[in-house]
Amino acid sequence: MRFRSAILLVALFAAITPALSNAQSSDASQGASRRGVLALLPSDSVTEHQLTIGDKTIAYTATAGTLDLFGQDGVQTGSIFYTAYVKKDGGPDRPLTFAFNGGPGAASAFLHLGLVGPRILDFGPKGDDGANARLVDNPQSWLDFTDLVLIDPIGTGWSRTAKADDASKYYSVNSDAESVAKAIALYVAHNNRSASPKYLLGESYGGFRAAKVAGALKDSQGIIVSGAIMLSPLLEGQLMFNADQFALGAALELPSLAAAEMDRRNAFDDAKQREAERFALGDYLTTLAGAPPSGETAKAFYAKVAGMTGIPQDVVEKNRGFLGNAYRKTTDGQDDRVASPYDAAFTTPDPYPESAYERGDDAILDGFTRAYGGAFADYARNELGFKTEMTYSLLDSDVNRQWEWGGRGGGSRLQASVTDDMREMLASNPAFHLLIAHGYSDLVTPYGVSRYVIDHLPPALVDGRVALNVYRGGHMFYTRAEQRAAFTADAKAFYGVRPPTSPAD
Structure with a gap:
């Protein structure tokens, strides 16, 4: 009887060994798929x-x-x-x-x-x-x-x-x-x-x-x-990346500059914004698309663009009305401040006032909104339980x-x-x-x-x-x-x- 029991135990061990081996192999395979940096990712x-x-x-x-x-x-x-x-x-x-x-x-x-x-x-x-x-x-x-x-x-x-x-x-x-x-x-x-x-x-x-x-x-x-x-x-x-070179791109950008100027003065007005849109695709577009204006026509045109955007008239004239990034350091003539393209109404102290061009980090993209990263990592760990x-x-x-x-x-x-x-x-x-x-x-x-x-x-x-x-x-x-x-x-x-x-x- 003892001999027969021993045989049964050996047979049972032989039967379960492949299953254990397969399970271990599966675990090893799954682990291998999460090697390197992926091994740092926890379960859901x-x-x-x-x-x-x-x-x-x-x-x-x-x-x-x-x-x-x-x-x-x-x-x-x-x-x-x-x-x-x-x-x-x-x-x-x-x-x-x-x-x-x-x-x-x-x-x-x-x-x-x-x-x-x-x-x-x-x-x-x-x-x-x-x-x-x-x-x-x-x-x-x-x-x-x-x-x-x-x-x-x-x-x-x-x-x-x-x-x-x-x-x-x-x-x-x-x-x-x-x-x-x-x-x-x-x-x-x-x-x-x-x-x-x-x-x-x-x-x-x-x-x-x-x-x-x-x-x-x-x-x-x-x-x-x-x-x-x-x-x-x-x-x-x-239409977006050539606004400083082609008339249509500049015209499609102008209303945003006008809105930013009104927002900076806390004077945003829907009617004036609609006027800026009509001007952008009207006289502004046709003037930029043609030969540069001259004489009194030029003065009146550049003065209107300057008044609408807050960019000094001499800067507008120098750029022939193509404003591109001119607004960044010349808006309202504030030499000590720089505007962000992510919100042209948002200005911060200029870290390089001696430079003719904007330098350094963007105050919005590289500034306060970077806090989203650290805040989310903390939120995921402590409130959602995803710890990595x-x-x-x-x-x-x-x-x-x-x-x-x-x-x-x-x-x-x-x-x-x-x-x-x-x-x-x-x-x-x-x-x-x-x-x-x-x-x-x-x-x-x-x-x-x-x-x-x-x-x-x-x-x-x-x-x-x-x-x-x-x-x-x-x-x-x-x-x-x-x-x-x-x-x-x-x-x-x-x-x-x-x-x-x-x-x-």
Whole structure:
């Protein structure tokens, strides 16, 4: 009997050894896929929260985690970090919005803690104190009307490739769009959200990305989006990046300079802004497009441009009306201050007053808004439970420098364009609606460019489906609490039954 029992034990051990071996092999394989920097990424963290908006309390689940990307050989190539906020008992058909920033090279913390998330970074009473910024509940969180998934593309936030040398493979218009589309498809599949109306929200280059991702989702993943919101978007590079050389680009930029001048004097006036827009595409455009004016005609023209923009008349005349970056150090003749292209109404002390050209960091992009990075890393660790020793990359200039603009949009940022993408999405998808939002005094992506693009789309595609809304402020106008509230109200209407409408001219 003992002999037979021994045989049974040996047989049992032999039977379970392969299973143990396979399990160990699987664990080893999974560990191997997370070698290098990816080994610093923890498991997904799921936490429960509540948020009060108005007179209602929203219970929601927050997930901070990663979506893994694999090559054709089944080997992991990278991980994309995301944060999802889902309302409890919201139902599988509740709207679902995927949001990302731009750069290229920017993480989603800007939109996350600046606009849509349940927590927001308060920069103090003047809205520019990054050193003492603090997280507070967001009374205008978009969680009120849509579930949210904020995505950090490869090279931003905590999204990385398995091999450092492979990161540049994602730094192009098309590969970036495909990887973000893949991440969206993975989230939809993992969370059974195929029935949800899907929306895209992108800021700056993220607006450009939204158009490309919408196409990639349709073509590669079989997912049709219901709409997109482009915030301060890049739409046409040739109209944006040559404003100091070509008449049309300069004319589309001029209204933003006029708005900034009025904002600096706390004298913004809608009627005067409309007048500036008419002048820009009228006498200003035709004068710049022709031979330089002379005599009294020249004096009157340059005086009008100077009065409208706050740039000294001699500077306007020296530049023949092409203002380019002239406003940066000459606005209102304040030699000791410098303006930011991200909001030309925002001026700070000039660190190099002896220089004829602006130097140093931008007061907005490199100033107080950098606090979004540290604030999000702390928030993710202490409130969302995502604890990693990896550095959170808010804005990576190396990604921007390495970016390849080739493909359908052209070979450089000057040829970057999503006009065709917008036309085809509107034509092929009757459910698709588009809301474009800008700040008046943004000189990085002037609202005049988007208006020009919309005005030149086929009317049959635009009517009732495309809107341009403009708000006080600059590229990140949502850092102004009252403008954030106004934009959120417009976005809420966009998600409703009613189509978006443009403000009356």
